[in-house]
Amino acid sequence: MASLVHRQSIAGPRPGVEAARWWGRMARNPLETYVALARRYGDAVQVPLGLRRSFFLLSRPEHAEHVLVANQSNYVKAATYRPLRVFLGDGLLTSEGETWRRHRRLVQPVFAQRHIVAFAPRMVEIARAAVRRWPDGVVLDAADQMRRITLDVVGRALFGSELAGESAKTGRSLETLQRAVVVGTFLPGTTARRGLYARVPWLRDGMTHLDELVEKVVKGSGGELLDLLKDGGGLSDEELRDEVLTLLLAGHETTAASLAWTFMLLSQYPAARERLEREVDEVLADRDPEAEDVDRLPWTRAVLSEAMRLRPPAWTLERDALDDDDVAGVPVPAGSTVAVSPFQLHRNVDFWPNPEGFHPERFMGAPEHPRYAYLPFGGGRRICVGAGFAMLEATLLLATITRTHRLDLAPGVSVEARAEVTLRPAGPVPMRVTRR
Numbered sequence: 001m002a003s004l005v006h007r008q009s010i011a012g013p014r015p016g017v018e019a020a021r022w023w024g025r026m027a028r029n030p031l032e033t034y035v036a037l038a039r040r041y042g043d044a045v046q047v048p049l050g051l052r053r054s055f056f057l058l059s060r061p062e063h064a065e066h067v068l069v070a071n072q073s074n075y076v077k078a079a080t081y082r083p084l085r086v087f088l089g090d091g092l093l094t095s096e097g098e099t100w101r102r103h104r105r106l107v108q109p110v111f112a113q114r115h116i117v118a119f120a121p122r123m124v125e126i127a128r129a130a131v132r133r134w135p136d137g138v139v140l141d142a143a144d145q146m147r148r149i150t151l152d153v154v155g156r157a158l159f160g161s162e163l164a165g166e167s168a169k170t171g172r173s174l175e176t177l178q179r180a181v182v183v184g185t186f187l188p189g190t191t192a193r194r195g196l197y198a199r200v201p202w203l204r205d206g207m208t209h210l211d212e213l214v215e216k217v218v219k220g221s222g223g224e225l226l227d228l229l230k231d232g233g234g235l236s237d238e239e240l241r242d243e244v245l246t247l248l249l250a251g252h253e254t255t256a257a258s259l260a261w262t263f264m265l266l267s268q269y270p271a272a273r274e275r276l277e278r279e280v281d282e283v284l285a286d287r288d289p290e291a292e293d294v295d296r297l298p299w300t301r302a303v304l305s306e307a308m309r310l311r312p313p314a315w316t317l318e319r320d321a322l323d324d325d326d327v328a329g330v331p332v333p334a335g336s337t338v339a340v341s342p343f344q345l346h347r348n349v350d351f352w353p354n355p356e357g358f359h360p361e362r363f364m365g366a367p368e369h370p371r372y373a374y375l376p377f378g379g380g381r382r383i384c385v386g387a388g389f390a391m392l393e394a395t396l397l398l399a400t401i402t403r404t405h406r407l408d409l410a411p412g413v414s415v416e417a418r419a420e421v422t423l424r425p426a427g428p429v430p431m432r433v434t435r436r
């Protein structure tokens with residue numbers, strides 16, 4: 001039961017004007033506000049949320065482990081996911097309880113490690129075909145290129161659909177969707193959100209496009225995953241639509257953002273890039289990578305892990321507490337919202353010396369950080385179902401592209417991060433591509 005009065009037991013802004021100011025900041029720039037809150041109040045911050053509830057920002061590995069794993073049955077996806085649910089319905093990312101369990105059981109086997117290696121040749125073929133179209137010396141938007149490739153991978157590998165041509169429009173639709181989700185967080189209820197979304201033309205257009213995309217996939221010849229979703233689990237048409245949209249969106253945007261950030265960071269850290277090129281040249285010589293090569297490319301994987309440390313696409317994981325809890329010394333009343341932020345955890349100086357520097361060495365050899373100091377794919381039973389697929393794909397794509405091309409950020413350009421549902425480049429990422 002939520003308590004009737006606000007109990008302030010942890011450092012944080014006081015109820016009233018002070019808290020309202022922070023919420024105003026949060027609505028404008030959530031990531032910057034999380035960072036500022038932690039800097040001001042420490043690793044555990046309590047922000048009053050209305051009259052009776054609190055929001056907790058928790059930034060230590062033991063907090064993450066408690067909320068996501070040790071006492072995970074006390075937590076459900078937070079109210080902040082509800083605006084996303086208006087779009088994704090009962091897909092894996094946003095559903096709960098028996099519906100979530102049924103969907104997860106159905107989808108999980110497709111993402112088993114021994115299974116996903118079969119997707120490797122297709123991933124490489126798609127990347128190779130994309131870079132073959134890059135004219136030497138031209139400046140391209142790396143974010144858009146990566147989105148094209150990863151949407152094509154998910155479309156063809158998982159659903160047997162040709163979606164590369166849809167990537168620009170899908171990217172725009174996703175942008176509007178993410179903005180709507182952030183604004184929707186501050187609206188009172190699902191009906192209000194649905195009403196708003198239906199009335200705003202740019203949002204309606206974005207949603208219509210995503211609905212058409214799903215229809216195209218569902219009506220297509222199908223891949224293994226689609227067949228499974230259609231025939232294996234007795235999903236209703238609505239559930240099928242929700243799951244296809246969830247997997248299409250969750251399955252490409254995050255990987256695309258990770259790769260765009262990776263190429264940007266490599267362009268800023270030439271020594272790390274040279275080592276990457278050396279590794280790729282030595283292991284692959286003049287052939288494209290195969291799934292078996294992934295283990296022989298430790299620096300390539302370390303580069304990706306370090307990019308996801310600095311720029312975790314899932315930058316915050318939020319849950320609502322069902323019952324009163326003690327999160328590693330933080331008293332959390334029932335009804336509170338708890339944010340465990342990979343962005344914060346990945347910068348904790350106790351585990352990450354020089355946290356703002358790009359140092360893939362951190363991920364060579366046995367890990368020195370505690371397990372829950374690094375959470376790019378979350379943890380516990382809601383851990384990313386596509387983590388293995390994403391790492392395989394990102395490693396193969398990075399190696400395939402690096403074998404033949406180098407990407408340099410256009411001079412004088414700096415690309416900001418935009419944190420909405422995911423942490424992605426705020427605009428185009430102009431990079432010059434040259435043949436090596």
Ligand code: HEM
Pocket residue numbers: 092093094104154246247250251252254255258312313314317318375376377378379381382383384385386387389390
């Ligand atoms: C670099 C790429 C990726 C990152 C960083 C990432 C990150 C995450 C994280 C952190 C979560 C947990 C969210 C939470 O606990 O609230 C998650 C869940 C999920 N991800 Fe990923 N993901 C990536 C790629 C993928 C891919 C390739 C797929 C599918 C093809 C996918 C599908 C999903 C789904 C369906 C969920 C919900 C799982 C559940 O709740 O059962 N993701 N992802």
